[in-house]
Amino acid sequence: xxxxxxxxxxxxxxxxxxxxxxxxxxxxxxxxxxxxxxxxxxxxxxxxxxxxxxxxxxxxxxxxxxxxxxxxxxxxxxxxxxxxxxxxxxxxxxxxxxxxxxxxxxxxxxxxxxxxxxxxxxxxxxxxxxxxxxxxxxxxxxxxxxxxxxxxxxxxxxxxxxxxxxxxxxxxxxxxxxxxxxxxxxxxxxxxxxxxxxxxxxxxxxxxxxxxxxxxxxxxxxxxxxxxxxxxxxxxxxxxxxxxxxxxxxxxxxxxxxxxxxxxxxxxxxxxxxxxxxxxxxxxxxxxxxxxxxxxxxxxxxxxxxxxxxxxxxxxxxxxxxxxxxxxxxxxxxxxxxxxxxxxxxxxxxxxxxxxxxxxxxxxxxxxxxxxxxxxxxxxxxxxxxxxxxxxxxxxxxxxxxxxxxxxxxxxxxxxxxxxxxxxxxxxxxxxxxxxxxxxxxxxxxxxxxxxxxx
Numbered sequence: 190x191x192x193x194x195x196x197x198x199x200x201x202x203x204x205x206x207x208x209x210x211x212x213x214x215x216x217x218x219x220x221x222x223x224x225x226x227x228x229x230x231x232x233x234x235x236x237x238x239x240x241x242x243x244x245x246x247x248x249x250x251x252x253x254x255x256x257x258x259x260x261x262x263x264x265x266x267x268x269x270x271x272x273x274x275x276x277x278x279x280x281x282x283x284x285x286x287x288x289x290x291x292x293x294x295x296x297x298x299x300x301x302x303x304x305x306x307x308x309x310x311x312x313x314x315x316x317x318x319x320x321x322x323x324x325x326x327x328x329x330x331x332x333x334x335x336x337x338x339x340x341x342x343x344x345x346x347x348x349x350x351x352x353x354x355x356x357x358x359x360x361x362x363x364x365x366x367x368x369x370x371x372x373x374x375x376x377x378x379x380x381x382x383x384x385x386x387x388x389x390x391x392x393x394x395x396x397x398x399x400x401x402x403x404x405x406x407x408x409x410x411x412x413x414x415x416x417x418x419x420x421x422x423x424x425x426x427x428x429x430x431x432x433x434x435x436x437x438x439x440x441x442x443x444x445x446x447x448x449x450x451x452x453x454x455x456x457x458x459x460x461x462x463x464x465x466x467x468x469x470x471x472x473x474x475x476x477x478x479x480x481x482x483x484x485x486x487x488x489x490x491x492x493x494x495x496x497x498x499x500x501x502x503x504x505x506x507x508x509x510x511x512x513x514x515x516x517x518x519x520x521x522x523x524x525x526x527x528x529x530x531x532x533x534x535x536x537x538x539x540x541x542x543x544x545x546x547x548x549x550x551x552x553x554x555x556x557x558x559x560x561x562x563x564x565x566x567x568x569x570x571x572x573x574x575x576x577x578x579x580x581x582x583x584x585x586x587x588x589x590x591x592x593x594x595x596x597x598x599x600x601x602x603x604x605x606x607x608x609x610x611x612x613x614x615x616x617x618x619x620x621x622x623x624x625x626x627x628x629x630x631x632x633x634x635x636x637x638x639x640x641x642x643x644x
Contacts (some may be wrong), residue, residue, distance in 0.1 A: 192373040193440045194408035197348040197467055201331045205276035209475070210371040217249070218330035220360045223316050224254040224268040226335035226353075231275050233368035238545035244279050245364035251283040253316040253324050258287055259307060259579040261299045262589040269295040271501075275396060285313035305591040306552070314548030314580035317341040317429065317518035318341025322550055324460030327451060328443045329467050333360055338518055338607060340431045344424035345451060346443035346466045351432065371437040372476035373408040374399075378415025380484035385642035387522065387528060388423035389605065392430040393489040395481060399497025407436030407476060412442045412469065415483045420526040421450045429519045430607050433496035442469060487641045488605075488628045492621035494611050502628050505638035511600040512632035513538065514614070515574075515626055516545030517585040520605025523554045525626040529605075530565045532573040532630035532641055542633045543594035544569055545575040545583040552578050552604070574633075587615045603632045 191199060199207040201215035222230050235242065244250055252272050254519055265643035269287055276284040277291060289297050289309035294638045301307060313319035317338050328346035332339060335357045342349035343566065352366070360366050376395060382388070396403070409431045411424070419427070424441050431439030441447070443466035455462040471635060488502040515521065515529050526546065555566040555576075569576050577583070577593050584594035585606040596615035602622065604614065609621035624632070627641040634644065 190474065192408065192473045193346070193410055193442070193467050194348055194371060194373055194438060197329055197331060197372050198234045198368060200329070206387065207277060207370050209370050209476070210387055211370045213251050213368060213370060214365050215331055215368050217360050217364050217366060219249050219251060219325055219328070219331050219332045220357060220492055221253065221316060221332065221339065222336035222357055223252070223336060224258065224272060225256045227252060228268050228271040228355065229354035230335055230361060231271065231356040233354050234361045237358060238362040240446055242362060244281070244361050247280050249364070250281055250361065251320065252281065253285045253319050254287055255314060255316050255319070256582045256586065257588050258581050259303060259583070260402065260589040260591050261296055261297050265589060266297060268333060279288070283325070285319060286311045299591065300336065303579065304575070304577050308549070312549060315518045315521065315582055318522060318547040320346070322423065322454060322548055324454040324458035327461065327464035328447060329465045333357065333366060334516070336534045337432045338429050340436065340438045341425050341429035341518055343428035343431065343439040344421060344441050345447055346441060348438055348440065350438045355375045355577050359386030371406055371408045373410050373473070374404055374477045374479065375473070375475040376409060376411045376479045376481055377411055377413040378411060378481050380415050380482050381418045382483050382486065383642070385422050385488060385627055386486050386558065387625035387627055388419060388426040388611055390489045391481065392427045393485065393491050393496070393499060393623060394486055396430065396434045397489070397496050398479070399434055401433060401495045404431065406437050409436045409439040411439065415481065416441055417444055421446055422522045422545055424518055424524070430496070433607060438545045475561050483521050488510065488625060488630065488642065490638060491609060491623035493609060493622065494509070496609060496623060500592055502624065502638055502640040508602050508638045509601065510632055510636055510638065512540055512596065512602040513542040513629050514584065514594055514602055514604040514606065516543070516547065516583055517606040518547055519607040521545055521547030521551065523551050525605060526551070526555055526569070527565060529626040529630040530568045531644060533574070533634060534560070534568050536572055536634050538633040539636045540575040540633055542574045544574045545585070545594065546580045552580055552605065587613060603638060604627050605629045
């Protein structure tokens with residue numbers, strides 16, 4: 190009997206059955222690329238298929254500039270222009286451009302500053318969050334993306350994984366890729382999260398248990414009553430960081446929450462609405478079994494220099510910090526900012542704190558969600574958080590030196606992002622401590638790692 194991942198790959202390969210270790214050609218349902226890897230992918234595609242070759246399906250390629258956008262670095266700006274030229278040449282349907290002029294050039298204006306929005310009506314923000322919001326994640330399908338955190342879409346009962354430019358160039362031309370079927374590690378989640386504990390704590394706990402290479406080239410299947418109790422946003426957080434354990438993909442079961450989210454997003458955006466989820470078999474062949482009791486989890490931190498270096502927040506109360514950061518595909522969703530705002534409301538941060546919503550839609554939601562007549566956005570800024578309207582990846586992965594929130598000198602930062610290898614958020618001697626939005630908020634108020642339950 191097959192696991193969820195095996196079922197999707199068998200279907201995409203046109204086979205009745207596959208098992209871990211099989212090498213199979215699978216059909217892609219969607220290919221996503223962005224401004225960092227898109228130009229390279231396009232280069233590979235043209236080199237291998239010909240300068241005037243056509244893509245395999247112009248409605249199944251989604252291009253989302255999001256990484257190095259709000260910077261005066263001219264080469265970064267040029268990357269968006271390369272994408273626009275290719276989209277125009279190929280007649281691609283889904284390109285979420287930074288500007289509205291299809292014939293224009295993208296130029297960031299540093300004189301306007303980093304806080305006020307500098308994008309047009311099509312811009313979508315961080316690719317992984319935008320894929321879901323714009324109706325491109327569908328249960329039972331195969332999604333390839335030129336970004337390691339593409340696995341976030343596994344929250345939607347989808348096989349979603351990151352690939353390199355060479356593979357992406359091949360998919361762009363053929364719609365297929367040769368995949369080795371991964372072994373599946375089974376994570377049965379039981380119980381429910383206690384106050385002050387978030388989905389980020391779940392995945393940091395799991396990576397701490399198995400190590401940051403403990404799931405290398407394996408599928409991580411999350412199910413059970415605890416998984417069903419998680420919101421769609423929570424599942425996205427957990428699936429997103431499967432790669433931080435080396436995972437090929439993370440995947441959740443399909444349920445009514447998945448169905449409601451996908452229906453809403455495909456209807457709102459006019460994207461393909463038909464799909465076929467995969468259900469669990471009565472018996473599945475797992476590489477390993479793990480039971481996670483959500484009731485027993487506590488606020489957790491991944492310490493420098495890797496996501497597996499796990500400690501409880503309450504064990505780090507003497508660790509002083511220079512900076513706090515909330516944002517990214519993992520930690521920049523509306524629910525993440527609301528959890529952060531609940532902790533800091535009516536108080537003031539004591540260290541530099543940066544907030545970067547993942548998408549323009551989230552910017553709008555934070556400005557329109559009112560608590561006693563004050564917007565969540567205002568609650569954040571009143572507490573001293575530097576909030577930017579320029580949704581995107583920003584300092585999560587460093588970027589050019591003028592990137593909002595980037596660490597340009599050795600600092601200690603507690604962050605709601607997803608990766609903390611040396612140099613990840615800027616200076617190679619800086620240190621990043623990964624935590625939930627609630628833990629980041631509590632720590633921003635005290636200037637040291639703080640368990641949000643203490644506040």
